[in-house]
Amino acid sequence: MRSLVFITLFPVLLVLFASCSKNDALPDPYPTDSLGKINRWTLDSMRRFYYWNEQIPAKPDHSLSPELFFKSLLSSSDRFSHISGPNVPSATNSYFAFGFHYALLQVPGYNNYIGVVTFVNINGAADRAGLKRGSYFMKVNGRQIDAQDLNEINRQLNEKGTITLTAAAFNNNTWEPGADIQLSPGYSRENPVYYTRVFTKGSIKTGYLYYTSFDESFDASLLDAFRKFREAGVSELVLDLRYNAGGSVASSAKLAALVTHKLNAGEVYAIYEGNRNEGRRTRTLQAVLNTSASAAGRLYSDLQPNQLQLSRVFVLTTRATVSSAELVVNNLKPFLNLVQIGEATAGKDEAGFAITDLRSPRQVDWTLQPIVYKLFNKNGQGGYSAGIAPQYAISETSTLPLGAIGDGNDVLTAKALEIIYGPGFTGTPTDLRIAPPHRRMQVKPVYESATEQAARSAPVMIPQ
Known part of the structure; x- marks a missing residue:
């Protein structure tokens, strides 16, 4: 399997046109324009290998961009198939951007959300800044964390770029602001x-x-x-x-x-x-x-x-x-x-396994990772x-x-x-x-970065 970033398994790269049967192939003439070639290659590949290939539309719209064309072929049951190609930025997240996972919580007696660090990458930016599992923060780039700005806060925390966290502490039943902590992108590969x-x-x-x-x-x-x-x-x-x-x-x-x-x-x-x-x-x-x-x-x-x-x-x-x-x-x-x-x-x-075009010269620069x-x-x-x-x-x-x-x-x-x-x-x-039971505070999580990362990762990748 290849997850978002940790691992890439050495998948076999497949030359698909030679392996497609006559029943899988589309009738001639074969497209000659660049977009047509990419989408035809994608369609042939998916008809051959895709788990839900019988649900692929009979006449998909070949005028769509490669990304949208690929998505138009997917089953409604499919959450994880993926396509990547030129000029498509890789998804990022807080762990591989700044070296920490976090959760945003609704806590008693506080109108906004409190952030808590759930896991820290050894020698990453968060670790070097002194953050630990259980560290709290109440602002991101000077902005309170509330329901209205939740998506924007998460975008800033999950994209590369310098960010500032305002630390928080719970004292005398009150959430109090602490020092500002500035983080530049930094992740260190670690022993799992x-x-x-x-x-x-x-x-x-x-x-x-x-x-x-x-x-x-x-x-x-x-x-x-x-x-x-x-x-x-x-x-x-x-x-x-x-x-x-x-x-x-x-x-x-x-x-x-x-x-x-x-x-x-x-x-x-x-x-x-x-x-x-x-x-x-x-x-x-x-x-x-x-x-x-x-x-x-x-x-x-x-x-x-x-x-x-x-x-x-x-x-x-x-x-x-x-x-x-x-x-x-x-x-x-x-x-x-x-x-x-x-x-x-x-x-x-x-x-699944990664599918690329190994023809010489190569005609398609996209990679499919279908279920x-x-x-x-x-x-x-x-x-x-x-x-x-x-x-x-x-x-x-x-x-x-x-x-x-x-x-x-x-x-x-x-x-x-x-x-x-x-x-x-x-x-x-x-x-x-x-911890004695009376020390624990009941809270409600509204977002967890590690869960979001898992939902966006690629399927298990199997060497062939």
């Missing part, structure tokens, strides 16, 4: 194995992994994290995927196989179901691993020494858990008890376009303050630890602190 720790009570040791994306470049770090868990003797695992933006399908398979030894090399990891041309494709774990560009864990035998012997796994999710992260949640279920905590996931139960497959696990379970619902529904942004990632003050982590250890587990001073 963001944070690990082990909690202990009695003989029960619980591993915790915060994992931000499936980036094959860091698969060795993923294996190392599980090596440490295994050496520590963990018998429970909390897998935090709340803002995981997806990425490599092969890396998702590696993670799944590290979580459970029951997923062996010959077991079915994923089933891809396409249109009548693509059919139904069953992929074993090793077949998926073979597509990895990273040698770390490409062989099942390399994963085995670090596999955990678990009977269940706790997975933390939000609406920003998307694509390959959802694939892990759905495709682990046949192999062990998966306890999901948080919110329903984004709902991308679909996959080609629906995704299913070993038992044929899929159909989660509305998201994968948790057993324990909790919104992390419905109360304040936000706890630190992997800390007992965080409501999602605290719920997993409560199920494992029982109520009142506090750990050690360096591990957990569970």
